[in-house]
């Protein structure tokens with residue numbers, strides 16, 4: 493056997509079975525073995541933890557077409573600095589949206605050679621593109637996003653109930669995954685003013701609950717695998733728990749902002765997103781949903797825009813929060829305060845998203861997987877300075893907050909991420 497290219501050891505190595513002292517050997521870009529901690533190491537992390545790279549399945553890169561909002565170079569640099577080594581790009585807010593093979597080709601052309609981390613793509617299901625879904629699936633998209641309500645951009649319209657059924661049937665026919673922005677349009681209203689209370693009242697929990705009920709019903713009718721994106725309303729948890737208990741393949745994610753912020757924090761439009769950040773009691777229940785496993789993934793929904801679009805009041809500003817670089821420390825800070833361990837955070841932010849999207853070779857420190865690794869100082873604190881963010885626009889609701897947990901280094905396939913972009917474009921079916 494040839495010697496390892498790299499051996500990294502940490503007393504806090506986070507493996508699928510939990511955290512323990514171990515050394516990880518790397519050969520040809522992959523994890524070769526998990527060895528005793530006493531193994532001579534080329535990198536000794538001291539007290540710093542060793543995690544698998546995070547897998548963020550909910551990122552809006554916006555390139556091509558709205559690259560002034562965010563682009564592959566800036567988003568993936570922010571990802572690497574935040575311990576995210578794989579991201580899956582959402583099909584909307586770029587132009588064209590990723591709803592047919594030509595648009596996917598445009599995406600791949602824009603991303604090629606620009607990415608500091610590995611990048612895959614979601615396709616989109618919009619009215620009239622049912623015949624493009626199978627070809628996109630065959631080209632390796634990880635699944636299909638659809639909206640039940642207005643998406644915020646005119647080129648990516650929502651699906652009406654009958655169109656949802658058609659799309660779900662088609663996606664089920666080839667064993668694909670549908671991911672849904674679930675808010676019932678009939679339960680939403682324009683905000684009656686520009687403050688946060690008016691915005692929050694305009695998007696009530698019942699809107700999410702009704703849409704989730706419809707998705708569950710359609711999943712049952714069509715047999716499709718369905719995933720609820722960015723769950724904010726804890727009132728949906730019993731609907732999801734019942735569906736899961738009944739054996740339906742329905743999963744859900746939530747986001748760092750729903751777990752760490754609440755309505756009382758929302759001072760500026762930096763806090764605006766859809767569905768909205770709700771009250772502290774709702775936030776407590778989302779944590780319970782994670783602990784019970786009803787919610788399996790925590791991903792960022794990184795959705796930037798230009799600062800001028802974020803300057804309006806809560807009625808007019810763009811809805812979207814940028815947190816690709818801050819998701820891990822934000823979630824870890826709150827998780828540890830609530831008694832959750834680092835292994836749980838890794839399960840929610842790496843293992844479960846990788847499993848959801850079936851990303852080959854990612855999501856855990858396991859022999860054979862890509863050697864995507866993160867050195868994370870779990871006891872170190874820092875204050876969020878927007879100037880330290882690599883996002884194209886450093887607008888963040890976390891500004892000035894003290895967070896615990898600092899990413900010290902990130903490796904992609906065994907090579908420490910530096911200035912030269914070495915990220916690959918991933919496909920669902922990529923042979924290993």
Ligand SMILES: [Zn+2]
Pocket residue numbers: 550552582793795
């Ligand atoms: Zn999103």
